[in-house]
Amino acid sequence: MSAILAIESLSIAYQTEKGLLRAVDNVDLRIEDREIVCLVGESGSGKTTVANTILRILPPNAIILDGRVLFEGVDLLNMEEEDMSKIRGRKINIVPQNPSTALNPILNIETQFCEFLKHKKGIRERDRCREIAIDLLGRVGIADPERVLKLYPHQLSGGMKQRVLIAIAISTSPRLLVADEPTSMLDATIQSQILDLLLDINRREGLSMLLITHDLGVAMSACNRIYVMYAGEIVESGSTERVISKPLHPYTIALIDNAFLSFKSQGIKRAVSGEPPNLIDLPSGCRFSSRCPMAFDKCVKERPNLVQRGIDSVRCFLYHDASA
Amino acid sequence: MTPQPRKESIVVLDNVYKYFPAIETIFGRSKAYIRAVDGVSLDIYEGEILGLVGESGSGKTTVARIVAGLLKPDSGRVLYRGFDIYSGKIPKHIRRKIQMIYQDPEVSLDPRYTVKQTIEEALRAAGRSTNETKDLVRSLGLSEDVLEKIPQQLSGGQKQRVAIARALAMRPDLLIADEPTSALDVSTRTQILNILLELNKSFGITIMIITHDLGVAAYMSDRIAVMYLGKIVEVGAAEEIIKEPRHPYTMALISSSPSASRLSKVNIKPIGEIASQINIPKGCRFHPRCPFAMEICRREEPPYFDVGDGHVSACWLHGGAPKT
Numbered sequence: 001m002s003a004i005l006a007i008e009s010l011s012i013a014y015q016t017e018k019g020l021l022r023a024v025d026n027v028d029l030r031i032e033d034r035e036i037v038c039l040v041g042e043s044g045s046g047k048t049t050v051a052n053t054i055l056r057i058l059p060p061n062a063i064i065l066d067g068r069v070l071f072e073g074v075d076l077l078n079m080e081e082e083d084m085s086k087i088r089g090r091k092i093n094i095v096p097q098n099p100s101t102a103l104n105p106i107l108n109i110e111t112q113f114c115e116f117l118k119h120k121k122g123i124r125e126r127d128r129c130r131e132i133a134i135d136l137l138g139r140v141g142i143a144d145p146e147r148v149l150k151l152y153p154h155q156l157s158g159g160m161k162q163r164v165l166i167a168i169a170i171s172t173s174p175r176l177l178v179a180d181e182p183t184s185m186l187d188a189t190i191q192s193q194i195l196d197l198l199l200d201i202n203r204r205e206g207l208s209m210l211l212i213t214h215d216l217g218v219a220m221s222a223c224n225r226i227y228v229m230y231a232g233e234i235v236e237s238g239s240t241e242r243v244i245s246k247p248l249h250p251y252t253i254a255l256i257d258n259a260f261l262s263f264k265s266q267g268i269k270r271a272v273s274g275e276p277p278n279l280i281d282l283p284s285g286c287r288f289s290s291r292c293p294m295a296f297d298k299c300v301k302e303r304p305n306l307v308q309r310g311i312d313s314v315r316c317f318l319y320h321d322a323s324a
Numbered sequence: 325m326t327p328q329p330r331k332e333s334i335v336v337l338d339n340v341y342k343y344f345p346a347i348e349t350i351f352g353r354s355k356a357y358i359r360a361v362d363g364v365s366l367d368i369y370e371g372e373i374l375g376l377v378g379e380s381g382s383g384k385t386t387v388a389r390i391v392a393g394l395l396k397p398d399s400g401r402v403l404y405r406g407f408d409i410y411s412g413k414i415p416k417h418i419r420r421k422i423q424m425i426y427q428d429p430e431v432s433l434d435p436r437y438t439v440k441q442t443i444e445e446a447l448r449a450a451g452r453s454t455n456e457t458k459d460l461v462r463s464l465g466l467s468e469d470v471l472e473k474i475p476q477q478l479s480g481g482q483k484q485r486v487a488i489a490r491a492l493a494m495r496p497d498l499l500i501a502d503e504p505t506s507a508l509d510v511s512t513r514t515q516i517l518n519i520l521l522e523l524n525k526s527f528g529i530t531i532m533i534i535t536h537d538l539g540v541a542a543y544m545s546d547r548i549a550v551m552y553l554g555k556i557v558e559v560g561a562a563e564e565i566i567k568e569p570r571h572p573y574t575m576a577l578i579s580s581s582p583s584a585s586r587l588s589k590v591n592i593k594p595i596g597e598i599a600s601q602i603n604i605p606k607g608c609r610f611h612p613r614c615p616f617a618m619e620i621c622r623r624e625e626p627p628y629f630d631v632g633d634g635h636v637s638a639c640w641l642h643g644g645a646p647k648t
Binding site: 042043157159160187188189190191192193196214215216217218220221254255258259260261262263264265268269270271272273275291 | 373379380479481509510511512513514515518521536537538539540542543544545546562563566576577579580581582583586587593594597598613
């Protein structure tokens, strides 16, 4: 299989008043053709920085320290902005977290759709544009596309707005869709509908997807493979089934244990103590060591490497001997 | 069989309504109303943890504020230990006994006050000695060095602990927690949930937890009440509600939640989206989304049917004699 996207040893930092904040550190990530890959992590783990790097929409204080982002074999980080703008919004599209801020409140859906098609596909005729829009809105499960085209964003629910944005995103037949927490602003019953739609689109349109989420439940129901991020690093990756049923890294184990709660009668779950490390002043050892119930001497002193075994990888000294 | 000891109610909601004006004319008269709470009767038993579950717009936060004594209902009664709290000005000793914590802990923390000042102020208001500040802060797993910090310098989990400490200073016997962990990461979430479980177990504090997350409700609650568009549609023992839900909306909610569906066998997907709280559907308010809707559901609002052992559901599918 050929990778649509291959991120290689990517490191990104932000310049802040207090010093250099190491948001992403030595990250490797691959997305194969037609694959849905999840990047799971808690706030501050660096997952959104990875997404923004792929789209090259990092804020001005971001510094790319190292690494490559190969999209269909070409390094996006070395590309002129002019060439990048031919990929962004065409071959790589985004599904945003907050559908309300992603649409312009003073333009109706038809106008926004046509603006996008004019800009990205050079379609200028209003009738042609309307035709395409109606077809696409139908494909994302909107029952009455003609009516929806006349509406303004405030007249649509969050779920409907997200459907409209997905329709716009697939209008250019992209190869890769980057969805950053696409359902976290939506209610539970709507969330599962949007996830089903994304899965459906992945199958029908034959595109690959990077789904960024803090929610292991979302990852479990949507993805082929999972990468788990903690404090800027990938700590584990593997098939969704393997990661959920047999997690290796103590952080993943804790995350799954805490994400899937049981009944009160089953007793109290052990919580992970403490908080993630400060990314400006990182510990010299393993970044999870201060919270890890299995940590030993070495974990505090040295940084573990990512050990690769087939499609599985884990960054933890507990597994270093087995691979040697 | 030995007779079950009668459960004492700490709070009784008796047919409570609360509407908010939606569109006001220039004369200040409203033409349409948001029917936030549309006839709710509910008991909170002494010493229990009651989970109030619903999506946005279900009215669960309005119920929380009414129980907390913060919002006078349009009609209906709210009894705290038999005393109608809205019959006049709420006496101070009662107001102290009912404390609330919020999704965003900053709501209850003054941004200019240090943690020490916040806690000392609360202790003084409750007529307690400020010498207890350190003990209170330590009992919530916070280190003493947070005492001199202001909210801005604290993490989300620390802020929520301070908000809980502030509430505990009043020696409450009822704690209303409105989405206390939905702004937190999973690893911190369990820490906060465990604190609440401990308060319930060790000090017998009754807790009503408002959440959109059925996984959290299962983990915390003795009983769960499910709200949809201003009405409670189902109430019962937590494990029963999740494992054997009787109302189609509860089934849909469980099926939509990856974490709750692991605890249950039901799997039905709701159709469409939540209706507006202004134009609540006639008959059963869930019927337009219900895969089992019958003719009667479109015409008549279902009464509550007792489906066994205090488990109550408002659905025509149950037939038989309604609970009076």
